[in-house]
Amino acid sequence: MRQYLLWLYRGIGAAVAIVIMEVLARIGHHELPRLPFVTSIVLAMALPESEAAQPYAVIGGHLLSCVAGLAALWLMAPGEAASAVAVGLAALFMLAGRAMHPPAGIDAFLVAGLGLSPGWIVNPVLIGAILLAVFSRLWAAGERRWLAPR
Numbered sequence: 001m002r003q004y005l006l007w008l009y010r011g012i013g014a015a016v017a018i019v020i021m022e023v024l025a026r027i028g029h030h031e032l033p034r035l036p037f038v039t040s041i042v043l044a045m046a047l048p049e050s051e052a053a054q055p056y057a058v059i060g061g062h063l064l065s066c067v068a069g070l071a072a073l074w075l076m077a078p079g080e081a082a083s084a085v086a087v088g089l090a091a092l093f094m095l096a097g098r099a100m101h102p103p104a105g106i107d108a109f110l111v112a113g114l115g116l117s118p119g120w121i122v123n124p125v126l127i128g129a130i131l132l133a134v135f136s137r138l139w140a141a142g143e144r145r146w147l148a149p150r
Contacts, residue, residue: 006147013139014045017132024131030124035110036062037128039103044136048143052101055133061101062129065090066121069111078115086112 018041025034040062044053051057068089072082090108094100107125110116 002147006143009143009147010046010048013136014041016139017041017045017135020131020135021128028124036104036106036125037132039106040101040129040132043101043103044132045139048136048140053136055137057099057101058104058133058136059126059129060097060099061094061104062107062125063121064093064097064099065104065107066111066125068093069108069116070118070121072108072112073115078113080113082112083109 018038021034021037021041025031040058043050044058047053052061065086069086071089072086075085076082086108087105090105094104111120
């Protein structure tokens with residue numbers, strides 16, 4: 001029974017995080033910024049103990065992936081080839097930085113494929129990654145408080 005309650009709690013957390021993301025995207029009049037975070041939310045909320053869901057991996061992975069996208073843009077024009085190079089670089093950078101967060105690879109894909117500006121790194125990526133890391137840690141703390149075996 002406890003396992004089902006845990007799954008329910010984590011599923012509710014993912015739904016709440018998505019609602020918060022949608023509200024912030026609507027306030028900011030942005031549609032595209034939501035894309036990098038949907039799969040990150042699922043990972044961080046469903047598997048909060050995993051290495052890839054830790055704050056360092058979430059924030060570092062998203063930032064390193066954006067840098068990879070910008071590096072690919074520096075080497076070539078925006079498009080499919082640049083996206084492929086960027087995603088490969090993102091995997092390399094996340095491995096080298098010990099900040100593996102697989103969902104963050106979408107940042108490299110979007111930056112290089114669409115030719116997004118360096119400002120994308122700060123807003124929405126850095127801000128969104130920090131918000132997700134904080135929210136997921138707070139939600140996990142609630143899990144330990146309310147669902148821990150007694």
